[in-house]
Amino acid sequence: MDLHDFEDVCENYDLYLDAMYKNEDIHSGFQEFYLDFAKEYGEQGVIDIACGTGAVLIYLAEHGIIADGTDISEAMCRVAGEKAKEKGFDLNIFPANMTEFKSDRKYSCAIIARSGFMHLLTSELQRDALLNIRENLVDGGMLTFNTFDPHPIFQAEQMKTKDTDYSLRLEYTNKQGMREKIYNAISYDPYTQIMSGNWKFETLDESGAIIGERVRPLKMRQTYRQEMKYLLELTGYEIVNVYGGYHKESGEGSAKNVIWCVRKK
Numbered sequence: 058m059d060l061h062d063f064e065d066v067c068e069n070y071d072l073y074l075d076a077m078y079k080n081e082d083i084h085s086g087f088q089e090f091y092l093d094f095a096k097e098y099g100e101q102g103v104i105d106i107a108c109g110t111g112a113v114l115i116y117l118a119e120h121g122i123i124a125d126g127t128d129i130s131e132a133m134c135r136v137a138g139e140k141a142k143e144k145g146f147d148l149n150i151f152p153a154n155m156t157e158f159k160s161d162r163k164y165s166c167a168i169i170a171r172s173g174f175m176h177l178l179t180s181e182l183q184r185d186a187l188l189n190i191r192e193n194l195v196d197g198g199m200l201t202f203n204t205f206d207p208h209p210i211f212q213a214e215q216m217k218t219k220d221t222d223y224s225l226r227l228e229y230t231n232k233q234g235m236r237e238k239i240y241n242a243i244s245y246d247p248y249t250q251i252m253s254g255n256w257k258f259e260t261l262d263e264s265g266a267i268i269g270e271r272v273r274p275l276k277m278r279q280t281y282r283q284e285m286k287y288l289l290e291l292t293g294y295e296i297v298n299v300y301g302g303y304h305k306e307s308g309e310g311s312a313k314n315v316i317w318c319v320r321k322k
């Protein structure tokens with residue numbers, strides 16, 4: 058079971074993400090980046106894959122681009138749909154696995170925002186998703202997604218961590234108005250390239266005493282660039298741009314967040 062499959066997590070996702078990215082945001086500028094991408098390539102339709110609670114989907118709608126959305130989690134789709142409706146948008150949002158969804162139309166632009174692709178934990182699943190998305194694109198259609206470069210220094214640290222070695226990540230106020238502390242413990246397996254995390258949520262009462270606790274697992278896979286280049290070649294894509302961040306930083310060298318922009322061949 059994934060962190061994002063849980064009802065309570067999806068209800069609070071936007072709230073704790075805002076708190077998490079307040080000081081250090083590896084995804085800084087993501088909405089503007091995807092809006093530009095959709096404007097440039099989305100003339101024949103845009104799909105936001107692994108759309109979560111709609112951070113990109115709804116931003117696009119607010120800027121005049123009505124995209125479809127899909128996510129493996131029904132709960133995330135429901136929250137995205139409700140948020141869209143509140144803002145007056147009636148969007149087509151459907152639950153599906155990116156490795157096998159089939160839309161009744163094809164798109165010229167597909168977006169997998171903010172690490173959605175990293176939830177695919179093997180290169181076989183990555184291949185299946187790339188092939189399937191290709192089927193849903195028009196000829197010459199564009200896809201963008203991001204990966205984290207395996208980083209030896211971080212990994213060395215994370216290889217020492219057990220999945221119960223928690224450190225405090227953030228504090229925020231949940232949808233019910235209760236304070237929550239979130240701790241995480243992330244370990245790394247260099248053989249599978251998987252980061253395995255446990256996220257512990259502590260709910261506090263007014264005096265700061267802990268009145269509830271839940272632990273959610275989360276796994277994400279890091280991908281070497283050489284690996285991704287071959288995977289893209291083998292699944293029928295041409296690499297158009299590789300950036301080192303959403304402000305279109307250079308993708309050369311050791312960028313941590315690698316943004317791929319690729320075209321269906």
Ligand SMILES: C[S@@+](CC[C@H](N)C(=O)[O-])C[C@H]1O[C@@H](n2cnc3c(N)ncnc32)[C@H](O)[C@@H]1O
Nearest residue numbers: 061107108109112129130154155170171173176
């Ligand atoms: C890190 S969140 C990003 C959500 C959203 N793109 C955003 O920017 O807020 C990743 C999302 O990927 C979804 N997801 C994970 N595996 C998936 C899969 N195989 N197919 C479709 N969605 C998936 C999760 O349910 C989650 O909502």
